Amino acid sequence: MAMGEADLNKERLELALEAAGLDLWENDLITGNVTRKATKTFEELGFTEDEIVSGVQDIYGLFHPDDIDTVRRAVADHLTGVTPQYRCEFRLRSKSGEWIWFANYGRIMDGHSETPGKRLIGVTFNIHDRKCRETEIAQINQQLTEQNRLLQQLNATLERLAANDSLTGLSNRRTLMELGAKEAKRTERFGHPMSLLVADIDLFKSVNDMYGHLAGDRVICAVAQVCAARKRSGVDIVARFGGEEFVIVLPETDGPSALQVAESLRREVETLLVCVGDEGQEVAVTVSIGVATLHQGSGMSFEELVNRADQALYQAKGTGRNAVYCADMPPAEGGVVEQVPLDLGGGGSQP
Missing domain, CATH: 3.30.70.270 (Reverse transcriptase/Diguanylate cyclase domain)
Incomplete structure (x- = not known):
């Protein structure tokens, strides 16, 4: 009866994860082994079941070089108690070579106040569309910022031209x-x-x-x-x-x-x-x-x-x-000087 309830809870969990687009994974912090692989994530990246990596260290080979230090730091901060959860966003290389954005959320389990936990459990989910939108918005904002800067320069130039x-x-x-x-x-x-x-x-x-x-x-x-x-x-x-x-x-x-x-x-x-x-x-x-x-x-x-x-x-x-x-007083001494004509070869009475 107990096993039946456990199986039912497992099915419920699997359904909830699938509906939410979450891929559950688990690492053994003692042995360093991956006890539950993020299979759906790797399948989404285009890898076959035989190609799915099995060790924690091998996984880092798929991370974008610019993101590896960020991921390692986020894991370390959680393992050392700096952060209550492990959260990180990163890019993984698909089998075709494309970089896809994912996010991780995880936490150490099986721990007590005096005993460190043995398992790091979390979920991975695809955030590529969101990141692409963010990038697009950032590019648009950058273009707007540049256009505003150029417009300000143009306005300043026009003001100078109008004033000078x-x-x-x-x-x-x-x-x-x-x-x-x-x-x-x-x-x-x-x-x-x-x-x-x-x-x-x-x-x-x-x-x-x-x-x-x-x-x-x-x-x-x-x-x-x-x-x-x-x-x-x-x-x-x-x-x-x-x-x-x-x-x-x-x-x-x-x-x-x-x-x-x-x-x-x-x-x-x-x-x-x-x-x-x-x-x-x-x-x-x-x-x-x-x-x-x-x-x-x-x-x-x-x-x-x-x-x-x-x-x-x-x-x-x-x-x-x-x-x-x-206009207010007679010229000061020396203030009126005899004309020194322009050397024009003819002079004249022009003002």
Whole structure:
């Protein structure tokens, strides 16, 4: 009667394992022998009954090389009591050479608190479809991550293109007006003066007329580099305002200090000799600069400040060019310099 009940329980177990897709196995920890083979697993791998391995060590020959250490570590952790169960996922090589994903779940049995167990019993089940889906999802996520990275780079590039002048790399007019308006609000809020320089290349039209627009672009870029080199990183704003005109915003800078910056800039540009021809022709370059300062409580907008500095620029042009003029005070001594004409072979009255 007892044997009949045991047989019935065995059949029930076999049915449950089959329904769940589980393959029962058992290892003798004393002898190292496989006392119950994972027959269904090996059959699933394409091996015949005669080819099914019988020793624990032989089984490792079927594991993927990258998974062997993981499996050994998982077994060791359970045998030494580090983990309450043996769990592991790995790939086994089928008879045809394909790598198939399986998982193991097992536990030491027949043990007591003072006596180590003698049997390691567990089940093996196929997880290949799940792993393939996980791999596919991981690949999709990786592709999405890469696409997002490229999209962010593209957006950053587009933002830079939208914010900067394509010829000089300086901020463009739109960016200048946006950032300048914010600085004007800071001036009003904190009471720090803000000054603004408008610089214009003297007799620029003559360069284009005599040497062409590519030569004109070289002159513009040369002056732009001088302006950019004077920028305080993270503080000042340097922009190409249009054509051959540049604007430099100097936060927390009063009128006298701005005049010094403008005069220093004028002198540095005056030393430029720009190559404008294939045969090495060079032209001297000068700029005229208008200066205006914004103070707390003035009620002046940033756009009005730009217009005020632009009016000062035309005052500097009227003095003979290559000069600095301040809208708020007479020019400092030496701030108005006699014109140093461009070596163009004819001069003219162009602005």
